[in-house]
Amino acid sequence: MAPNDSAETTGKATGTVVGRRKAARYIVPVAVAGVAAATIGLVPALADSGDPELPKISAQELIEKIAASDEQQLSGTLKISTDLGIPSLGGLAGSFAPGGAGTDGGGSAAPEDKLMELASGTHTLRVAADGPDKQRLSILGNAAEYSLIHNKGEVWAYDSKSGEAYHAAADAEQQKQQKKEHRAPAGVPTTPKEFAEQALAAAGDTTSVTVDGTSRVAGRDAYQLLIKPKQAGSTVASVRVAVDAANGVPLKFTLSANGGGKAVVDAGFTKVDFSRPDASSFSFTPPKGAKVTEADDLKDAAEQQGGEGKAPEGLAELGGLEGLEGLGGSQGLNVIGEGWTSIAQIKTPGGSGLPTGGSQGSGDIPAEAQGFLDALGDKVTGKFGSGTVFKTRLVNALLTDDGTVYVGAVTKDALVQAANGAK
Template sequence: MAANEVPSESPGEVRGETRRRASRYVVPVAVAGVAAATIGLVPALAAAGDPDLPEITAAQLIEKIAGSETQTLSGTFKVSTDLGLPALGGLVSGLGGQGGGASTADPAQKLTELVSGTHTLRLAADGPERQRLTLLDGSDEYSLIHNGDDVWAYDSRSNEVFHEKDASAGRTPEKELPATPKELADEVLKAAGDTTSITVDGTARVAGRDAYQLVIKPKQAGSTVASVKIAVDAASGTPLKFTLSSVEGGKPVVDAGFTKVDFARPDASVFAFEAPKGAKVTEGAAEEETSRKLPENFEKEFGEDFGKEFGQGFGDFGQGFGGFGKGLNVLGEGWTAIAKLDTGAPAPGTDEAPKEIRGFLDSFGDEVTGKFGSGTLFKTKLVNALLTDDGKVYVGAVTKDALVEAANSGR
């Protein structure tokens, strides 16, 4: 099939607003297919043989995704993540915890395991009120169940249960979405500008289903993102496969895929849960507890319409951090936007810092120099950060050269 290129934003940005109705543990919930777009984050493995499908433009495919009415499904998928980070053992999962008394079943802690390695998951969804996600790890299982007003999580390894009321139950969206899928697609295309292109590039067989391949690429030089590829179910418009590739090449940063998917309604018993005998049950914090809630003005500070203001949203987000040092500024736009924070203090890796801290930073970063002076570069395959010795921080999904150039400019 010939490629049809249309400048546009990532479909993930369009889906962001739809996901806001889910609970704070919306990662597995949204993945379940409540919002068709989010299912794109947990894609599919393609089988051999590309199907012969009618040609479709990028605009039409975005409209098809937006118009998907998928509410029920079940299936199995694999998620592989490779950020290019060194093995940190239990450090990453420990960052998600809440101290020594935290439950090992708390999703805030457990789901951080998905940021690295390869994982197999089982999924079931029945509309916005019922979803179940099970993470398989050898003979152990971790299940997260949303059923009506309740969110349950169970860790078989520790025999611990975490329970919390769904903070989003009964709420309505804070803002209205476009009335029709076409309006939503038109809004995406109109707001894209010249930074992003979308290509409908061929077809694929994904989990036994015919799918179109949607390829999203930055048009700007200097981004660490090479492409985002999404396989979209030709019949339902449900995204089935998601692959995020880095300009560094090698394994994709994210490559997740359904190995099996069924759009029939799962049995109600799938979402029923009762704590096993002898299990330790931890009740989650009350909804009013501020330590887990986002500020009421978070959405405004981050950008009132993230899908419409991809790059500019980072600028609004930065304004919300004006109290840090001399404030956070955003340099550039789109895929090559760089956030700059001036802490006003020497970096912790300088000679003024304890040798233990300097040694830790040196083990994870590389020394760089330029007109700005010297500093330490911390790299992943997606996001890089430059910490200068005079306390300035430059962060973005951009290359090392782009960060050094930004630092050299003195802006």
């Protein structure tokens, strides 16, 4: 029978993970992915039947095994499947991203233009890594492929469907910082290891971490690390991480919602090889006739439109896996609570909520449009006044009629309670 360890970690164990950042050298660059989601996930890996018999290990020992993992070379195939309970947005992100399809900057091959495509549905990815300086990620489509290549501070992206390419080069200071953090430019979580590190960063007094059996993932023996919030009010039911028994590399990541149903995020390898990939995997030359867009050109276009040209943050961070405490110093933003039930309180400019309508056009918008807005969320009232809660299976947001936003990986009741307490 597979081992079962009921010991819980403490904040000290968490410090081990956060403090020993060399484990992050495994990370594959994912400028292509932009948002958390902890919301991007991978379909369960093809697993052998039956759980392997492995030596017993404690939760703390398994966490330390992840932190000590120093695998810097790998190649493999992943499947990404995300179910936030919202319609697929496809490539719409590019219409709103700096330099995207909706701007004069153009550039459908820009990594941020692919962000929302990975935020819903199922996707197959192929990855390769050779230390902190060389990584490749490819999204496989129907008779098309999108590839992102990072090689010693230089980033290329190519979309075979559109025939467009994107190019960026980090300056010396940026390369130095990226090497220190063991991340590629604009890196965000896409592999099970990256997701696991985000989840473990939240472990502490608000979190239970145990070893819950074993499994086989992509043909390899693995321990199952189970992470569960102790706090009531979180939309996260649990996070399960399959950890390679031999080298400590997370092979699969599954985030389940309190509402039940299929996983919100399910991340796992279907194939994985820890030998050094061929050097040609990290070389790229734009095909003849490809339209090449430079990152600096997109940044200039974004600044002219009033933006900052900054790449979107990771979904996992937006999903609340790291908590929101670090945002407390931002202008107009306050963080309520801690751990898994952290809620960001944001004062919107102008202090107004959703527009209102009237039957004879007496409101801000037509009555038909008002009905559509009302259908998107749930009307709520409390000591704070009234507002609308917009929900996904992971992240919920309350927009009050006075223009204050409360957002977090928490339930509707928790948002209302936070708004009441803020008054």
